[in-house]
Amino acid sequence: YGTAYNKKEDLKAHLERMEEAKKRDHNKLGREMELFTTVDVIGQGLPLMMPKGTKMIMKLQRWIEDLEDKEWGYVRTKTPLMAKSDLYKISGHWDHYLDGMFVLGDPEKDGEEEFMALRPMTCPFQYYVYKAKQHSYRDLPYRMGETSTLFRNEDSGEMHGLTRVRQFTISEGHNVIRPDQCEEELKACFSLNRYVLKVLGLENDVTYRLSKWDPKNTEKYLGDDEYWNSTQEVLRNILIEENVPFVEADGEAAFYGPKIDIQAKNVYGKEDTMVTIQLDCAIAENFDLYYIDQNGDKIRPYIIHRTSLGCYERTLAWLIEHYAGKFPTWLCPEQVRVLPISEKYADYAKKVADELKRNDVDVTVDNRAEKIGYKIREAQMQKIPYMLVVGEKEQEADLVSVRSRFAGDEGVKPLGEFIDAICEEIRTKEIRKEEVAEEK
Helix, strand or coil: CCCCCCCHHHHHHHHHHHHHHHHHCHHHHHHHCCCEECCCCCCCCCCEECHHHHHHHHHHHHHHHHHHHHHCCEEECCCCCEEEHHHHHHHCHHHHCHHHCCEECCCCCCCHHHCEEECCCCHHHHHHHHHCCCCEHHHCCEEEEEEEEEECCCCHHHCECCCECCEEEEEEEEEEECHHHHHHHHHHHHHHHHHHHHHHCCHHHEEEEEEECCCCCHHHCCCCHHHHHHHHHHHHHHHHHCCCCEEEEECCCECCECEEEEEEECCCCCEEEEEEEEEECCHHHHHCCCEECCCCCEECCEEEEEEEEEEHHHHHHHHHHHHCCCCCHHHCCCCEEEEECCHHHHHHHHHHHHHHHHCCCCEEECCCCCCHHHHHHHHHHCCCCEEEEECHHHHHHCEEEEEECCCEEEEEEEHHHHHHHHHHHHHHCCCCCCCCCCCC
């Protein structure tokens, strides 16, 4: 607001950018596409995921869980959504993060020791998973991943669509490591983050930030100058070695350690943290975490707090705006729509859809008594990747007439050939280039 323009061209360009931003705004487009909604009587910052949005988040979640567990060596945990205040006092959240927590209890009736709180982070819960059995130096790194639902008491003025909410789900994890494994494990976490961003087609949207403590406000943090200078230097060296440009920001660290934050801007230019890697060399003392070294001694481990994807709701908002709703086929809640030319071909359309479903393709059939041109235009407006038009010719020879969001009319193909192609596109998570304009 209040921007001054010296040239008419500057104002025109600005207005064009704002118009494009409005078209991509996830808060508008996501509702139009029936991905999510909000309801006043439920509350601010508590979005309802509609079936299509839920399916997209499920696809992201399954991919991330399989990726972490099968390829990156994580074990999966499932921990409570709340805990006694005692847990948060040990972790430091009660002293350093209480304003951001939802506390359950009546201060006039209950003593503070009876208070419960919804979890803002999963870390203290996973520490007790680690503590449930003794670990030796050979067991580390011990990587715990969880699809965690978290609760944070954000200010009402901060609420916005899916990017700033009070309940959200995150691909959270904590890696318990030996000090000598610190550099290698941090690089592995960073590589995982960059791989995920590349697959999603978002790697060019991001910037990198080294989030440091505020040396003028030390009471907010655990540790002393030496602790913070040394841990910040470790993360700084990782960013330098990975050859990515980055900025440094005082006062953006977690209270227990510095962070590498991967940042992205929304269509209006507001920046949010999308993914984070945090180095914690202090909290193990609070929880009496240890491993047994080669000499039989108890040694304090380091902990890496990290996400692979970050918050699923915020990521969905990011994807909506990046792709303007034209998601890669593997992520689409509806990947194929079968369009029979008339009701005479409804049975063949169902046969085509059933065969696609057997191959795990998300497909629907449009059996409405509408003209085929109308059905095609509506499917295009709904940004569906593939439309399969079927009539007499297709039915007789087990064919489908393929129209795509990417190339328009792709011609008539054997059904089996189309299934093989789309299954490969989904399996490889290919991002096809959009070559045709959306019909109005």
